[in-house]
Amino acid sequence: LIMMVTDKEADIAILRTLGASPRSVMVIFVIQGIIIGLVGLALGVAGGLALAWNLDVAVPFLRIPVSPGRNVSSLVEVAARNRLLQMRGHHSAREFQDRLDQALADAQQRRFRDEPE
Structure with a gap:
């Protein structure tokens, strides 16, 4: 424009x-x-x-x-819910990534702690 x-x-x-x-x-x-x-x-x-x-x-x-009818409506519902959560200050993708990063870091610490010297 x-x-x-x-x-x-x-x-x-x-x-x-x-x-x-x-x-x-x-x-x-x-x-x-x-x-x-x-x-x-x-x-x-x-x-x-x-x-x-x-x-x-x-x-x-x-x-x-x-299945076009069922899956498209599910995708629209998930997108709408995600947008509503974002508008309320929840960023589900970012929170999921943070949880995943924390879980990976914890697993790595456990692995190094449990390794024989």
Whole structure:
């Protein structure tokens, strides 16, 4: 959107010369941004669903049976719950990584402690 505004500076100047208010010029770019966002959203959802439905073909080494209806809804639910947790200050991926790092460090300490000298 910023690139469009920068690219269209001459057109904006012409619109202003013809009597367009700054607000009407802004509305043009806001509407254009909304349209671009909606097109991106539609393409992203369509691409995500297509990938989810064909996941077993796209990633042949994946051994998880994929059922489009059930698995897509589960993925959406997990993503939504994760986002809600993030908004409340819980970062599940970071917390999991911290726990994993701590478990690995503990295991390494036990291994060195239990090794014969």
